[in-house]
Amino acid sequence: MKIDGTPFRSIWVDDMDRWSVRIIDQTKLPWAVDLVRLTTMEEMAHAIKAMLVRGAPLIGASAAYGVALAMRADASDASLANALAVLGATRPTAINLRWALARMHKLLAPLAPAARAAAAYDEAAQICDEDVAVNRAIGEHGLPLIAQRAHGGRRVNVLTHCNAGWIATVDWGTALAPIYMAHDAGIDVHVWVEETRPRNQGASLTAWELGKHGVPHTVIADNAGGHYMQHGEVDLVIVGTDRVTRAGDVCNKIGTYLKALAARDNGVPFWVALPSSTIDWTIRDGLSDIPIEERAATEVTTMTGRAMDGSIATVRIVPTASPAANPAFDVTPARLVSGLITERGLCDANEAALAAMFTDLA
Numbered sequence: 015m016k017i018d019g020t021p022f023r024s025i026w027v028d029d030m031d032r033w034s035v036r037i038i039d040q041t042k043l044p045w046a047v048d049l050v051r052l053t054t055m056e057e058m059a060h061a062i063k064a065m066l067v068r069g070a071p072l073i074g075a076s077a078a079y080g081v082a083l084a085m086r087a088d089a090s091d092a093s094l095a096n097a098l099a100v101l102g103a104t105r106p107t108a109i110n111l112r113w114a115l116a117r118m119h120k121l122l123a124p125l126a127p128a129a130r131a132a133a134a135y136d137e138a139a140q141i142c143d144e145d146v147a148v149n150r151a152i153g154e155h156g157l158p159l160i161a162q163r164a165h166g167g168r169r170v171n172v173l174t175h176c177n178a179g180w181i182a183t184v185d186w187g188t189a190l191a192p193i194y195m196a197h198d199a200g201i202d203v204h205v206w207v208e209e210t211r212p213r214n215q216g217a218s219l220t221a222w223e224l225g226k227h228g229v230p231h232t233v234i235a236d237n238a239g240g241h242y243m244q245h246g247e248v249d250l251v252i253v254g255t256d257r258v259t260r261a262g263d264v265c266n267k268i269g270t271y272l273k274a275l276a277a278r279d280n281g282v283p284f285w286v287a288l289p290s291s292t293i294d295w296t297i298r299d300g301l302s303d304i305p306i307e308e309r310a311a312t313e314v315t316t317m318t319g320r321a322m323d324g325s326i327a328t329v330r331i332v333p334t335a336s337p338a339a340n341p342a343f344d345v346t347p348a349r350l351v352s353g354l355i356t357e358r359g360l361c362d363a364n365e366a367a368l369a370a371m372f373t374d375l376a
């Protein structure tokens with residue numbers, strides 16, 4: 015997608031040296047587009063953990079490049095094992111991390127050390143290219159869900175939570191891909207962007223992305239989503255996900271479950287967009303089997319934004335003596351999900367439908 019007319023991906027190999035890795039520091043958005051250069055596996059691990067890069071598919075692609083950086087520095091078995099362990103421990107919930115590292119391990123372990131660095135860079139580039147193609151396909155399969163509600167040129171209102179746009183992937187996004195395609199096709203699509211406390215990925219990132227692409231949108235407090243559904247102002251919900259179980263349970267950013275409940279109560283379709291790399295075929299029960307990342311309490315007790323004088327400021331919003339808890343994700347049971355938008359098409363959120371669509375993976 016474009017930033018001020020210039021096409022970007024969210025991660026790429028530096029054009030000049032052809033080995034270091036460039037990312038957009040997402041902790042600086044929307045106030046600055048800071049293109050950070052990463053030169054070591056440890057820097058990449060920090061970028062994932064501190065959420066300079068985030069979003070399940072981008073976490074996977076970043077980890078793949080982290081392995082490539084490690085192999086460039088030291089391609090021994092010990093270095094490979096260390097890179098897989100360090101990168102694998104950065105964030106626990108998005109299964110794309112484990113998927114990408116397993117893919118790198120499978121390719122690199124049998125190779126002679128001298129061949130590993132080049133192979134690792136090629137594979138990381140391949141993961142990125144595949145991600146772009148997969149997300150484009152998700153957009154194409156999801157587009158009719160919006161188009162069919164646009165009869166007579168009427169406006170279609172889509173509600174989304176967190177950021178599952180192009181900067182959460184390598185390009186296009188998952189939940190936002192059908193929205194970009196609808197907008198580009200001339201459909202009058204408007205997005206309710208939930209702010210997504212505590213890190214505000216909706217207010218900071220989704221709003222920024224949509225604004226840069228010219229998609230009409232309105233940022234709302236997380237608590238306002240149900241109200242708009244009750245008043246008929248949400249035609250459908252589309253969210254992304256960090257892990258889907260083989261039975262169709264969906265883990266996504268904290269607060270997603272409450273939107274699924276509100277959607278069910280109001281007859282609003284609740285769709286989840288995902289690449290097949292987000293399906294964890296090893297588990298069925300999302301509530302008991304998906305590790306939920308617990309992040310720092312300071313993400314709840316403070317807020318960061320631009321002060322009126324233009325400086326970036328962090329302020330505390332909770333009494334200093336009050337503790338805070340910060341689960342980063344929740345699980346929406348499959349029964350509340352209208353369907354899954356995948357690169358192979360629309361799929362019911364249940365084990366039989368997923369297994370039938372992904373016979374080669376299930």
Ligand code: MRU
Nearest residue numbers: 068069070178182188254255267
């Ligand atoms: O903690 P984050 O910002 O990495 O969480 C991101 C999400 O929850 C996204 O909805 C999910 O990863 C899908 S991104 C296409």
